[in-house]
Amino acid sequence: MNRPHSLLLAALACVLVSLPSFANHGRVVEAKLPSGKIVSADFHGGKSGLPAVLVLHGFLQTHAFPTVASTRDALATAGYTVMAPTLSLGISRRNKSLSCEAVHLHTLDDDAAEVAFWVRWLVRKGHTRIILVGHSFGNLQLLSYMSHAPAPAVKQVVMISLTDVEVKQDAPQRARLAQDLRNRVARGENSLTQVDFGHCKHYVSSPAALLSYLTISRRNILDSLAKSAVPVAVIMGGKDDRMGADWLEKLVSRGFAVRVIPGASHFFDNQYEFDLQEAVLLALPGR
Amino acid sequence: MRFSSLRAGLSPRPIAHYALLLLFVLLVVLGVLAAFVLHDTARLKEQIAQSDQKLARQELDEVIALLTQQAEQAAQALMQWDEARQQLENPVYYGYWRNSRSLAAGVLPETLDAVDLYDLQGRNLAAVTTGESIMPAHIATQNLRPYLMHENGHDHQYFFFRFTRMPPIPS
Numbered sequence: 001m002n003r004p005h006s007l008l009l010a011a012l013a014c015v016l017v018s019l020p021s022f023a024n025h026g027r028v029v030e031a032k033l034p035s036g037k038i039v040s041a042d043f044h045g046g047k048s049g050l051p052a053v054l055v056l057h058g059f060l061q062t063h064a065f066p067t068v069a070s071t072r073d074a075l076a077t078a079g080y081t082v083m084a085p086t087l088s089l090g091i092s093r094r095n096k097s098l099s100c101e102a103v104h105l106h107t108l109d110d111d112a113a114e115v116a117f118w119v120r121w122l123v124r125k126g127h128t129r130i131i132l133v134g135h136s137f138g139n140l141q142l143l144s145y146m147s148h149a150p151a152p153a154v155k156q157v158v159m160i161s162l163t164d165v166e167v168k169q170d171a172p173q174r175a176r177l178a179q180d181l182r183n184r185v186a187r188g189e190n191s192l193t194q195v196d197f198g199h200c201k202h203y204v205s206s207p208a209a210l211l212s213y214l215t216i217s218r219r220n221i222l223d224s225l226a227k228s229a230v231p232v233a234v235i236m237g238g239k240d241d242r243m244g245a246d247w248l249e250k251l252v253s254r255g256f257a258v259r260v261i262p263g264a265s266h267f268f269d270n271q272y273e274f275d276l277q278e279a280v281l282l283a284l285p286g287r
Numbered sequence: 288m289r290f291s292s293l294r295a296g297l298s299p300r301p302i303a304h305y306a307l308l309l310l311f312v313l314l315v316v317l318g319v320l321a322a323f324v325l326h327d328t329a330r331l332k333e334q335i336a337q338s339d340q341k342l343a344r345q346e347l348d349e350v351i352a353l354l355t356q357q358a359e360q361a362a363q364a365l366m367q368w369d370e371a372r373q374q375l376e377n378p379v380y381y382g383y384w385r386n387s388r389s390l391a392a393g394v395l396p397e398t399l400d401a402v403d404l405y406d407l408q409g410r411n412l413a414a415v416t417t418g419e420s421i422m423p424a425h426i427a428t429q430n431l432r433p434y435l436m437h438e439n440g441h442d443h444q445y446f447f448f449r450f451t452r453m454p455p456i457p458s
Contacts, residue, residue, distance in 0.1 A: 091373045
């Protein structure tokens with residue numbers, strides 16, 4: 001083979017090798033919220049025939065959280081347009097997980113408004129079919145969005161490790177805490193409060209901001225799921241120790257589509273990462 | 288005869304005279320030597336002192352450069368810290384953050400005794416008047432120069448940096 005032909009073949013080989021990486025190319029997009037805060041999302045363009053998927057991280061995390069990043073990559077590789085936003089939690093350009101002891105002034109409504117913002121962003125880009133995928137507490141933020149006039153483009157919700165909010169404190173304890181916070185808000189007391197909340201032992205927040213998250217209960221999660229205007233699929237780990245023993249039973253008994261991956265933890269780490277990816281892809285249309 | 292008169296002038300003297308002469312000459316020689324040694328020692332001492340001073344100054348320059356570098360790194364870490372930027376945007380709970388988070392979160396080096404944020408007018412977001420080192424309540428926003436202050440029995444080096452915004456991510 002003469003030299004020009006060899007060079008041509010080598011160049012062609014380089015182009016072919018680089019094609020998959022172009023197809024799976026992601027970029028971070030930034031946008032300004034009406035509040036003036038700047039938020040970012042990891043965005044992967046996909047095939048035009050497939051729906052766009054918005055993947056939301058868990059409590060105080062970012063789009064780089066391993067469970068979310070792995071799901072996002074699997075969806076992008078399968079050809080879906082994928083957007084994984086990082087909720088601002090009241091901080092412009094937040095790019096790291098937020099510590100429990102940081103000052104938390106964000107509310108559930110703020111989170112839902114940011115989900116709505118990114119859904120609108122996708123709609124503006126021409127996506128008419130959007131699927132929401134949440135991990136852990138992110139599911140509750142998605143549920144909150146879904147209960148506030150979601151965009152018609154949202155066609156399905158997939159919930160990974162749907163959080164059980166009453167695993168540490170039962171409903172009466174949470175109700176007492178909520179009442180205490182309500183009283184403080186009514187008295188105009190705005191001093192920071194430190195409570196055991198979510199996965200945090202010392203969660204620091206203003207009474208009003210914390211109160212917004214205490215409106216969520218097991219009961220209204222189940223009711224919201226039942227009232228959902230779009231199909232909801234739930235994927236749970238069989239060894240998720242962040243759930244109450246009966247949480248799974250409650251979900252199943254209400255007739256929700258729950259897929260349990262035996263042996264998997266709340267984060268679907270180790271070999272369960274691939275089981276999760278498969279379960280998510282199976283739950284989505286277009287395959 | 289002249290020669291005989293000369294000899295008569297150099298007539299033998301007592302040995303004691305010669306001994307005294309020799310002693311005198313020896314003392315003069317020793318004195319001159321001692322003066323040389325003393326002079327050389329003094330010059331050597333001066334050279335050593337100069338060299339020590341030069342080395343100390345060099346060491347001090349290196350320490351100051353290292354300290355400045357560490358301070359710059361700490362400032363960079365602070366500027367990239369979400370929580371610090373949050374405080375500049377909304378300083379309502381700045382006191383809690385400064386007292387409970389700023390030095391305890393593991394973002395800034397343990398060698399820091401105090402950290403504070405200032406607004407664009409150079410006002411401390413919540414000045415305190417007690418503690419290990421008291422950051423000034425107000426700073427000049429121009430010429431942010433470091434300075435050394437002796438307080439509580441030891442020295443504190445104060446550094447001030449302009450808090451720069453993160454560059455936008457091109458979309």
